Amino acid sequence: MSYPQAATGPVLYDFRSDTVTRPGAAMRAAMAAAEVGDDVWGDDPTVLRLQAVAAEMLGYEAGLFVPSGTQSNLIGLLAHCQRGDEYLVGQDAHTYKYEGGGAAVLGSIQPQPIENAADGTIPLEKLKKALKPDDAHFARTRLLALENTTGGKVLPTDYVRAATDWAHGAGLATHLDGARLFNAAVARQVAPAEIARGFDSVSICLSKGLGAPVGSVLLGSHVLIAQGKRWRKMLGGGMRQAGILAAAGLYALDRHIDRLADDHANASRLADGLSRLPGLTVESQTNMVFVQVAAEHAADFAAYLATQGLLVSSVGSAQRWVTHLDVDTVAVDAALAIAARFFDGR
Numbered sequence: 001m002s003y004p005q006a007a008t009g010p011v012l013y014d015f016r017s018d019t020v021t022r023p024g025a026a027m028r029a030a031m032a033a034a035e036v037g038d039d040v041w042g043d044d045p046t047v048l049r050l051q052a053v054a055a056e057m058l059g060y061e062a063g064l065f066v067p068s069g070t071q072s073n074l075i076g077l078l079a080h081c082q083r084g085d086e087y088l089v090g091q092d093a094h095t096y097k098y099e100g101g102g103a104a105v106l107g108s109i110q111p112q113p114i115e116n117a118a119d120g121t122i123p124l125e126k127l128k129k130a131l132k133p134d135d136a137h138f139a140r141t142r143l144l145a146l147e148n149t150t151g152g153k154v155l156p157t158d159y160v161r162a163a164t165d166w167a168h169g170a171g172l173a174t175h176l177d178g179a180r181l182f183n184a185a186v187a188r189q190v191a192p193a194e195i196a197r198g199f200d201s202v203s204i205c206l207s208k209g210l211g212a213p214v215g216s217v218l219l220g221s222h223v224l225i226a227q228g229k230r231w232r233k234m235l236g237g238g239m240r241q242a243g244i245l246a247a248a249g250l251y252a253l254d255r256h257i258d259r260l261a262d263d264h265a266n267a268s269r270l271a272d273g274l275s276r277l278p279g280l281t282v283e284s285q286t287n288m289v290f291v292q293v294a295a296e297h298a299a300d301f302a303a304y305l306a307t308q309g310l311l312v313s314s315v316g317s318a319q320r321w322v323t324h325l326d327v328d329t330v331a332v333d334a335a336l337a338i339a340a341r342f343f344d345g346r
């Protein structure tokens, strides 16, 4: 997994992440028209509506609008775990690797990271082995945290059922980092609630493929969300006339879910085109394309793309190209033509 770098020149095609989308005129109009109030007082009708719509859509009692996916996951972990508890989590998971160690730093919650399999799952056998007995030597294993999609991969439905059933049977709670849950639902052609099934809490991002500028929603029981509201205030995530942001989220949930299929088709098209170029090994699922560049070209290819105004995430010879609302099929074809030119005569 690579991490996005800042743009340094004029950008024509930005494939670094699905977070780079900019709200279009209709979304901005919805934001401008939003009815607002002070949401810390519970007075913002647009925030309340977003929370209710998301809860209904995903099959939960309640929702909580928060500024970011990182905060949403952290609040979920804080609501499930006490000081000295631990959560079982994938070595590659955002909630372990990409959130600054927040659960440990701010919650005194110990992660128990476990190597992910190639399909993004954490094998059940490894989960069972990591579960600590009730013994004073150990942290109390309290929670299983999964991620779907993870590295663009949709977790197998049978696996999710088996893992969450096992967790509940072992007395653990379950949390899903569903930053890209809607990509999983669209790829599987199931309702979003099907992807959330089996989890006591879910975090969704409005600012990834859904294209809103800001925001995530944590979903769970009334009790969990009431606790979460307290943590949100403590973390500085209590926002006032936040309906202006929630309106973008509502717009995205209404208009931008089904179209994720376009991003997936564009990622396939991109993967197909890139795989025809010499020295590139390409893997793709949902809206992500992972490219391994042959060592002799790696540095030059990445630098060349940047000079052409084409941005991707790259670390060494590994690149990640992500499709989204702001790159259409024409942009994909233009990007492929740019990439192909690098290999002309090589």
Ligand SMILES: *Cc1c(COP(=O)(O)O)cnc(C)c1O
Pocket (backbone or CB within 6 Å): 067, 068, 069, 070, 071, 073, 094, 095, 147, 177, 179, 180, 205, 207, 208, 216
């Ligand atoms: C982006 C992301 C998050 C965090 O969202 P932010 O809004 O960037 O804090 C969490 N999990 C996954 C899998 C993500 O991709």
